[in-house]
Amino acid sequence: MAQKKSIVFFHPDLGIGGAERLVIDAAVGLQARGHKVTIFTSHCDPGHCFEEARDGTLDVRVRGNSLVPSSIFGRFAILCAILRQLHLVCIVALWNYELDHLRPTHFFVDQLSAAVPLLRFLYTDVGILFYCHFPDQLLAQKGEGAIAVLKKGYRVPFNAIESWSTASSHGIVVNSKFTGGVVKRVFPRLAKRDLKVVYPCVDTSTANQLQKKSMWSGRKVILSINRFEKKKDVALAVKAFASLDAPIRKSALLVIAGGYDPRVQENVNTHQELQQLADSFKLSHETHKSLPDPSAISENTSVLCLLSVPDTLKQSLLASADLLVYTPQNEHFGIVPLEAMLAQVPVLAANEGGPLETVVEGETGWLRDVRKPEEWAAVMSRVLSHPNPAELRKMGENGRKRVQGEFSKEQMALRLDQSLDQVSDPHKKPQEPPTIPSWLWMVIIVAIVAISLSLGATWLLFFLLNQSKAMQDSIQQHNAAQTITEQVIAVTTQIVKNEL
Structure with missing residues (x-):
C-alpha cells in the first residue's frame, strides 16, 4: 500500500475561477486517495468560493492577509501578491509554527511561485511541486505607448523572480503540452527540465x-x-x-x-x-x-x-x-x-x-x-x-x-500523486548548482521589495501632498470669496447709510 502523504497547498486567492477549480479538484482527489490535505490561502470569501472550500470537505486556512493589501490604489498587484504569499509562509512557518505541526511531506504551490525558494530554505526535506497554469508575465496587461514601456520596465524584476522561483521547485507540472512549450520558451533555464502534464478535470460522476x-x-x-x-x-x-x-x-x-x-x-x-x-x-x-x-x-x-x-x-x-x-x-x-x-x-x-x-x-x-x-x-x-x-x-x-x-477527477488525482512521488525525496536527484548563490538571491529579492515599497510610499506621499495642496487652495479660494463678499456688503451698507 502506498505511503500516505501530508500535502500542504499554497494558493493566493481561493475564489471562483479555473485555477481555483483545479486546486479544489486536486485537493479533493488527493484526499480521496487517503492523503492528508491542508490548503493555505491569503483570501477566501465564504460567499464567493467553491462549496468544497466552505462546507468542511477541505481544511482551508486563511493566513497572511492582515499586513499587505491585494493592490495599492488598484495598482502594484504583482508586488502585493508576492508580499502576501511571503507573509503567509512567514506566519505559518516562523510565527505560529502551524506548518511544523502539520508535518508536511509535500508542498503543492500553484499560480505564484515567489515563496518556493523560501520554502526550500526552511524545509529542506520536503518536496515541492509547482503547478504552472501559464507564465504570469504573459498574462499581465501590456498597455499602449509610454504606458507599455513603463510596464515593461516595471515587470523586469518580477519576471526574473518568477523564472528563478519556478525553477527552484523540485518538480513542475503544467496543464497542457501547449503550456509546457510556452513555459520552456519563456523560461530558458527550464528548457532541459522534465515538465509533466496533468490535465484539469471535469466531474464525470453525473x-x-x-x-x-x-x-x-x-x-x-x-x-x-x-x-x-x-x-x-x-x-x-x-x-x-x-x-x-x-x-x-x-x-x-x-x-x-x-x-x-x-x-x-x-x-x-x-x-x-x-x-x-x-x-x-x-x-x-x-x-x-x-x-x-x-x-x-x-x-x-x-x-x-x-x-x-x-x-x-x-x-x-x-x-x-x-x-x-x-x-x-x-x-x-x-x-x-x-x-x-x-x-x-x-x-x-x-x-x-x-x-x-x-x-x-x-x-x-x-x-x-x-x-x-x-x-x-x-x-x-x-x-x-x-x-x-x-x-x-x-x-x-x-x-x-x-x-x-x-x-476524470480520479485520473487527475492519480497523475498528481505520481508527480508528488517523484519529488518525495529532494536529495535523490542532484540539483543543478545555481548561477547565483541562494543567499545573494535573497538579498536581491529583499532589495527589490524594499525599493518597490519605497517607490510606492514615495508615490503615496506625493499623492497625499497633492491632495492636501488642492484642499488648501480650495480653502483659500473659499476664504477669498468670503472676503470679497464681506467688502461688497460693507460698501453697500455705507451707501445705504449715506442715502438715508
Missing part, C-alpha cells in the same frame, strides 16, 4: 444523468460558452453563422453564453461589439440575464446572448446543443470542450493550443483555423443539415468515453 433534451423544439442550437472578453474571439462564431445559407440559418439558433460582470468594462464592451456585429449582418438578436422560459425567445431571433449563466442553465444548454463552438486562439487548455464532450456534444474548436489535446479531429469533433471563418461555417452547415445523424451520435459517444477515460 455523466449518465446527462440526457439530450431540446429547449427550442424544431430549432438546431449552436452553442458558445466563454467569458465576454475580446480575446475569446466569440465574434468568429457570429461571422461563421452569418455566412450560412439563409434556409439553414433560419432553422438554427446561435446561443452565446458566458461569464459577464457589468462592473468589468471589457465584458460590457465585448457584449456591445457582438450586438453591433450581429446588426451589421442583419441578424436579429436578444440578450437575457436569465432564461426562465425558453419559449419567450422569438422565432425570428438568430443570436441569443445569455449573461452569467448559472450551472443548471449551462447544463440545460449543453443538453440542447447540436454543436459547441470554442473560438479562443492559443487557449492554455480549455475546460468547456470537455464539458461539451461529456454531454455528448460534438466540438468545433481552434486547431491550436489546448484543444489540440482534448478534441480529436473526426472522432469527437473538428479543429479549424481561426483565421478562416468559412471553414467554421462549413462545419456548422454540415452539422445543421444532418446528412448523417449517426455520425454525430457516434462523435458524441466518443467524446464522453474520452473524457471519462482521460479527464
